[in-house]
Amino acid sequence: MTLALKKMNPETKPEKKKLFVFLAGIGAVGGTLLEQIRELDHPHFELEIIGFCNSRYTCWDPVAEQLEDPTALCCGAKTDWNFIPDILKERPENDLIFVDATGSEKAAKVYTDLLHHGVHIATPSKLANTFEQPYYDELNRVSSNGKSFYRFETAVGAGLPVVSTIKTLLNSGDDINRISGVLSGTMTFLFNQLEAGVPFSQAVQNAKINGYSEPDPRDDLSGEDVARKFLILARVSGLNFERDQIQVDTLVPENLASLTTEKFLQELPDYDSHWKSRNAQAMVNNRKLRYVGEFTPKGISVGVKEVKTESPLSNLKGTDNLIQIYTKRYADSPIVIQGPGAGKEVTAAGVLGDIIDIGGLV
Structure with a gap:
């Protein structure tokens, strides 16, 4: 079939771009986000969870059953924030997005390292942006190089477009x-x-x-x-x-x-x-x-x-x-x-919007 015929054929659909997500935090917001990702039928993007963690355990390359019940984290090793960034930086996938829904200072402290290595970040957490001013400045500097993107719309108004408007x-x-x-x-x-x-x-x-x-x-x-x-x-x-x-x-x-x-x-x-x-x-x-x-x-x-x-x-x-x-x-x-x-649904939806926004830039 020629390219022209393919374009004319209504049954031919363009291949979706795959985005890879590591989800840190599977509580109220993180757990709801996981459900929204599983239910998402986006016309241009397909999201794949390559791993997730809570404060105790980390699960890499989860199977469908583990994604359906992520709180049963007997599948993984102990969560170690000295180790997780190294794994993410070595992953073979392109377009990798780290989602931090933990509220953990240890998680927030790894942002600059991940951004330096091309890992994108979407987060509802306020911590990284409210550390000392030099850390915030470094986040901005690293994420403005066009190689990695940092989105935190939901850190201020849940799903409201406050940061993007400013x-x-x-x-x-x-x-x-x-x-x-x-x-x-x-x-x-x-x-x-x-x-x-x-x-x-x-x-x-x-x-x-x-x-x-x-x-x-x-x-x-x-x-x-x-x-x-x-x-x-x-x-x-x-x-x-x-x-x-x-x-x-x-x-x-x-x-x-x-x-x-x-x-x-x-x-x-x-x-x-x-x-x-x-x-x-x-x-x-x-x-x-x-x-x-x-x-x-x-x-x-x-x-x-x-x-x-x-x-x-x-x-x-x-x-x-x-x-x-x-x-x-x-x-x-x-x-x-x-x-x-406030509310886990609107906050999770806002994070999902940030993920899709990043997907449109990479």
Whole structure:
């Protein structure tokens, strides 16, 4: 059959490009991502899992049965972050993408080494981008050489296009003047629960049960998650900031900070009256409580604020985030991005989008 006839034949389909994925972390987000990859029927790409790991075990070249039940990791050796990068660098596959869904500092520390050796990275983890400024700069430098690509859209707004929007603005010659808003779906959920009359401690339990919070809710309540997100936004905007420059308002009572997670949740009802009173006072002022962050070239601050009822922040429901981006060109009327900012499905889908994005570049 001639090439022309092949093009005319509707039964002839172009061969899909194969992308090879190593998935680090098979918890809520990683496990959901694995399911989405297995169900994906993309017209241009075929994804193959060459390995996966959790904090204990690593499985290389898994068979179908192991991918169906990745938590049964008796198939692999002990996870060793001194060893995994060497294996990945020696793999024969081209177009290899390392996906880090672990939240592990050890995993985040291998990024530059992998990028140097042509391994691409997609991650929802905030850690690598919030280490010391020189490490972030090195990530940018290495991933700008056109040989390896680094995507972290979901590190800020789950599936929302926040990072990519800022990069597009900067690439067009615009300048970022201010970014403000709510970047914690967990906090939105908690304050909506308070408005509905749910005690604060029960709201925290509900967030944990529904998978909106980290396994230890203090990781959200401390404000550290939001602080890291705004630190990333500041750095993506082209400015140098370190974590200790951020003012953070924590919701974790000082005397509960060092308890086990179970004990923390048991003791938290002692503070229900405080949050009931604070929420009531906001209502008297015709305002609502929200956990708000703001970044300008002068600094970053995150914390609980009473927002006016006419503010778009007051109308957030569920786990919604809302980001307002003020720039040189959008100085009076900001760019607004709103949508779910928590949840394993939207986060995993965002990571999958980053993987496909990388596939289109390699």
